[in-house]
Amino acid sequence: MSDDVIESKAFLQLAESELKVDQIEKDVEEYRLSKMKPLYVERDLIIEKIPDFWKIVLSQHSDFANYLRASDFTYVDCIEDVKVNWETVDKFSITIKFSGIEGDFEAQTVTKHFSRQRVIDDGNTGRKGNEEEEEEEEGELLSSEVVDIKWPNKYDKINPDKIEDKKSNEGKKNYRTGMKSLFAWFRWTGLKPGKEFPHGDSFVTLFVEDLYPYCVKYYTEAQRDLEDENDDTGSEGHSSEGELELENDDEPPAKKTKI
Amino acid sequence: MSDDVIESKAFLQLAESELKVDQIEKDVEEYRLSKMKPLYVERDLIIEKIPDFWKIVLSQHSDFANYLRASDFTYVDCIEDVKVNWETVDKFSITIKFSGIEGDFEAQTVTKHFSRQRVIDDGNTGRKGNEEEEEEEEGELLSSEVVDIKWPNKYDKINPDKIEDKKSNEGKKNYRTGMKSLFAWFRWTGLKPGKEFPHGDSFVTLFVEDLYPYCVKYYTEAQRDLEDENDDTGSEGHSSEGELELENDDEPPAKKTKI
Amino acid sequence: MRLEKILSDCLPSDDRFEVLHLQSVPTENYPIVTKKLGQDNELITVKTQHFFTLFQNSKTVFGLEIYVYITLIKKAKLDTNNDVLDAERLIFISKADTTGYNNKRINIKLITKSIIHYLLSIDPNYYLQKVKPLKRNYVGKFSNYISKSTSTVKALKLLSKRKSAHQKQLYPPNDLFLHLKCEQNIVTKICLFTRPADQYLFADSSKNAKKHVLTGEGLLLWWISIMDDLLIEEYESGTEAKLNIPGEENVRIRKYFRNLKYSSWNIGDIFGGSANSLAVFNIPLFPDDPKSRFLHQLVEENRIYKTDMETFWIELQERQEFKAGITVSVIGISGHLRSISKNIPMDGEIIKTPSKSSFKHLKSYITGEEFDTEEGALESYSNIKEYVVSRMHKDLLTVSGTYQFKPKIKPSVQKFTITTLQPRRAK
Numbered sequence: 001m002s003d004d005v006i007e008s009k010a011f012l013q014l015a016e017s018e019l020k021v022d023q024i025e026k027d028v029e030e031y032r033l034s035k036m037k038p039l040y041v042e043r044d045l046i047i048e049k050i051p052d053f054w055k056i057v058l059s060q061h062s063d064f065a066n067y068l069r070a071s072d073f074t075y076v077d078c079i080e081d082v083k084v085n086w087e088t089v090d091k092f093s094i095t096i097k098f099s100g101i102e103g104d105f106e107a108q109t110v111t112k113h114f115s116r117q118r119v120i121d122d123g124n125t126g127r128k129g130n131e132e133e134e135e136e137e138e139g140e141l142l143s144s145e146v147v148d149i150k151w152p153n154k155y156d157k158i159n160p161d162k163i164e165d166k167k168s169n170e171g172k173k174n175y176r177t178g179m180k181s182l183f184a185w186f187r188w189t190g191l192k193p194g195k196e197f198p199h200g201d202s203f204v205t206l207f208v209e210d211l212y213p214y215c216v217k218y219y220t221e222a223q224r225d226l227e228d229e230n231d232d233t234g235s236e237g238h239s240s241e242g243e244l245e246l247e248n249d250d251e252p253p254a255k256k257t258k259i
Numbered sequence: 260m261s262d263d264v265i266e267s268k269a270f271l272q273l274a275e276s277e278l279k280v281d282q283i284e285k286d287v288e289e290y291r292l293s294k295m296k297p298l299y300v301e302r303d304l305i306i307e308k309i310p311d312f313w314k315i316v317l318s319q320h321s322d323f324a325n326y327l328r329a330s331d332f333t334y335v336d337c338i339e340d341v342k343v344n345w346e347t348v349d350k351f352s353i354t355i356k357f358s359g360i361e362g363d364f365e366a367q368t369v370t371k372h373f374s375r376q377r378v379i380d381d382g383n384t385g386r387k388g389n390e391e392e393e394e395e396e397e398g399e400l401l402s403s404e405v406v407d408i409k410w411p412n413k414y415d416k417i418n419p420d421k422i423e424d425k426k427s428n429e430g431k432k433n434y435r436t437g438m439k440s441l442f443a444w445f446r447w448t449g450l451k452p453g454k455e456f457p458h459g460d461s462f463v464t465l466f467v468e469d470l471y472p473y474c475v476k477y478y479t480e481a482q483r484d485l486e487d488e489n490d491d492t493g494s495e496g497h498s499s500e501g502e503l504e505l506e507n508d509d510e511p512p513a514k515k516t517k518i
Numbered sequence: 519m520r521l522e523k524i525l526s527d528c529l530p531s532d533d534r535f536e537v538l539h540l541q542s543v544p545t546e547n548y549p550i551v552t553k554k555l556g557q558d559n560e561l562i563t564v565k566t567q568h569f570f571t572l573f574q575n576s577k578t579v580f581g582l583e584i585y586v587y588i589t590l591i592k593k594a595k596l597d598t599n600n601d602v603l604d605a606e607r608l609i610f611i612s613k614a615d616t617t618g619y620n621n622k623r624i625n626i627k628l629i630t631k632s633i634i635h636y637l638l639s640i641d642p643n644y645y646l647q648k649v650k651p652l653k654r655n656y657v658g659k660f661s662n663y664i665s666k667s668t669s670t671v672k673a674l675k676l677l678s679k680r681k682s683a684h685q686k687q688l689y690p691p692n693d694l695f696l697h698l699k700c701e702q703n704i705v706t707k708i709c710l711f712t713r714p715a716d717q718y719l720f721a722d723s724s725k726n727a728k729k730h731v732l733t734g735e736g737l738l739l740w741w742i743s744i745m746d747d748l749l750i751e752e753y754e755s756g757t758e759a760k761l762n763i764p765g766e767e768n769v770r771i772r773k774y775f776r777n778l779k780y781s782s783w784n785i786g787d788i789f790g791g792s793a794n795s796l797a798v799f800n801i802p803l804f805p806d807d808p809k810s811r812f813l814h815q816l817v818e819e820n821r822i823y824k825t826d827m828e829t830f831w832i833e834l835q836e837r838q839e840f841k842a843g844i845t846v847s848v849i850g851i852s853g854h855l856r857s858i859s860k861n862i863p864m865d866g867e868i869i870k871t872p873s874k875s876s877f878k879h880l881k882s883y884i885t886g887e888e889f890d891t892e893e894g895a896l897e898s899y900s901n902i903k904e905y906v907v908s909r910m911h912k913d914l915l916t917v918s919g920t921y922q923f924k925p926k927i928k929p930s931v932q933k934f935t936i937t938t939l940q941p942r943r944a945k
Contacts, residue, residue: 003310010308014475017302024294032287039283043276049269051262062875069897070883070905173893180897216273220664220673226690228543228650229666230873243548244798244817246555267681274674329820398669 029089037086040212044083047215054079057215060222060230064211067203072182075105075152084212090116094207105152112186114144114204142201143190151183160184288348295472296345303342306474313338316474319481323470326462331441334364334411343471349375353466364411371445373403373463401460402449410442419443519639521867522917525572528628529919535574536914538884538902541863541870542567542877545650546696550587550608550802551789552813562590562603562698566645567877570633571884571902572624573914577895578884578902579620581719582633583612585805588642590700605700607642609634610804611710611741615719618729619895623923631744638706638752639861646698654694663690702858707788708745709850711807712737720898723889734845738763742774745849749780757853760786763845765835788850797830798822809834809848867915869906880905 047053058064058076068076081097093113100107119141151159158178165171178184179197188200197203211218224230306312317323317335327335340356352372359366378400410418417437424430437443438456447459456462470477521539529535547565565587572580587610590603614630656665664673714734716724723729732740742761749759759780763771768785775783791800803810812834816822825833835846871877883901887894906912 006308007310010305013305014302014309017298017305018475020298021295024291024298027294028287028291031290032283035283035286036280039276039279043273046269046272046276049265050273051266062879065879066882066886070901070903070909073905073909176893177897216277216674217670220668220670220677223664223673223677224666224668225663226654226665226694227872228545228874230875242803244552244803244813244822246552246798246817246822263681267678270674270678270681274671274678277671277674325818 033086033089053219054082056222057211057218060218061211063206067199068182069180075182078105082212084208092208104154106150108150110147110149110186112144112147114142116140116142141190142204144188146187146189149183149186155181292345292348312478313341315481316477319477320470322465326458327441328439334441337364341471343467351467363413365409367409369406369408369445371403371406373401375399375401400449401463403447405446405448408442408445414440519636519861521636522915524632524636525917526920528625528632528921529917530622530624530921530923531919533622533919535572535917535919537917538571538914539868540569540877540880541868543650543873544645546652550589551800552798552803554799560592562592564588564645564649568637569881573899574620576899577619577892578617578898580616580626580629581884582614582630584637585610585612586637586645588645588700590698599697602699602701605642606705608707609637612806613718615717616729617720617723617889617895618726619892627740627744631747634748638855639859641702641860641862642700642704644862646700649696649698651696702860703854705852706855707850707852709788710741711848712741713846714844719885720889725890738845738847742849745851746778746780749851752855754854754856757851758788759783759851760788762787762848764831787848788852791827793828794826796823797825797827800827801830869912
């Protein structure tokens, strides 16, 4: 075989090997989940004994707040419990338990189901909202079923089901405002990008990959005795700012290298 | 039991549960490794058939370059092969095969061994160089054995073993310069922070958690037909830097939330 | 000097406005200008961020971001409780922006200048009473505190102990802060970097046709005239006043001085350093500033010890795409104020955020919208109002305007009074 032929073959073999890597990653995720699930059940029971646990976690996490309107926080404070339940890595549900507010908001427990599917598409077909490319999730579609939730009475004006006139400017505006509220996320399907609760998929990922698994860490962070140390939780943390990290004058500096 | 007692107990239970989470994470890593190892062996054999594979990967990866002096790249180009071999997740070695340069640098293959240990310390004892806190790795110490490597002749002036006068300013300066070169990393132990090759531990992590596992990705990225798409590989993603014209746009609107 | 009064004097009469003035935790910072390695750092630098927002008719209309640095000179044996230190104040104007959704004409330039007047009136000691230090040492008697360096498991154990012992949260002792004092009459510098952009704070606001945009030159004239006024109104004679336009010939830079009232404007910057001294030890490091980014890049390119001031400015200018004809400038003034700053802000006119993340969070409610339509400006207002009222149990500051527009002033002045900060889209 000529060198070129050998190399050409090698590339194909590498491609196969990469596919095997993907398969292993998936397999590892399943393994991880099978180990974690019983522990999560145990942990959920402990968390129930700690008052305001989820309220504290959710107010602590700055990224969480970025998805919501400020007025939603009245109802975030009603969140008594959050549970994620996985059937498989790609099929799971989020259960949120709300306490009520007399005359405004009914106590309720709502479970929303999700599934992630590989989409065999190399091009730009289908969805891809206005999101940046998320390399990790390329070719995966997260979707969900609409689930009923009773909106607060205070939201009547922006509640999409109660807006009668959706044609007027005022009506359209209220509709759009309503679609940005936490309650609109419960009707998010992932199938109508641009027309649903914005960034609904990242909001799901936030719960499933960050808030739920690391809730204890966020809880303890919120308990720090010095409030001024409350930096950057859950933030993207690109610090181009900051001190110049100089090495010795006489030599080229290596560099800052944070890993 | 009073509420306080229940809560007090719940916190302890949560602490236990967190320890179990750590244990599972470790276990999952072991599992992952057991699956990946045979695949890596297979892959190493394929990679050997592709000329300049590692040279291309290492020049592609911008973070890698950040650890080294510019003059080291003459010898990075001599790197013919890189292998990582794990005995366990916490015990592994990196083998680097160099080709030689007539009259300057001897062809050689060097294996450096590493081990990671949990350090039982909750306070601020021991190491912690000038690095920011690395929450993830808190309480772990990566260390290594010194391994012999033949330095290039061109480095005689800065080769720590050949500097006779280490007291003079000139001697000290050369010594420090030498300690920043790639070759000094082979004598890095992790036990004398501030006195060894800088960021030696992150450099190891870079090989073991990034360069070696994702070498195929970096190789193909280096092969993109449009050179200008060759951004950011392996960089920490503070990409707005340097583009002065972005001065005012880089205040990220909080709501865009990329996860 | 009350913020309400100052703003009332420059907001149009018969109209009501709301104002939010956010302030970050005063925090010890690395020196503004980098020190040589190994050189003893004899300075203590305290950095505080201010963010002003103006609302009208339930819409966000104007934002101004300013950093105040107090740099103190350490004494050999520092007794932080008693020593009054020599100090210097530096006001860095970071960003100013409008949305264009005001329904009445407002004089943004006057408002901007008035806010700077207000900041100049604040006693520098106000920032020094309780400073968050660069590093905290938690060993020994502080080991029972839950801090940044406490692991999750350790924190849980501490929480458990506190519950069982009916022990309340620990309050941080004074030892965990710096308490400093400085002279009141200190050198006060103001500096800023002007560069035209579609928007500085309010994303997509340039898509609002009503938003005025300035060219690089217009922006420079706008700002230098504010600085010129401040020199006349606030500073002692003999104050240094500098303008630099990287890449521009001196003759042409001098042209900008012609209509200014202060007589000692000069070419250059207030940070000193000769043409062949290293840029790294002369150029200040400000947040979100192109000069700082360029310095960081020089570090990464291993050129930081090779780049002198002259090269720095030349390369900076090249990076600014001067081919497109954009004028950028560095403006700075440095001197003593005529009257001593002794104002202490009152509760109603300032919201002090307890942490860096809460500051960011509040600011993101204001700037996190898209301002291409009025809805963004409305949403921005309603979010921050809701948050401040219902979460913080405070309120925005209400201001009734008393300013009468005088339609018949010199045309050149009026031209700028009606213009907002926004430069015209370049190219």
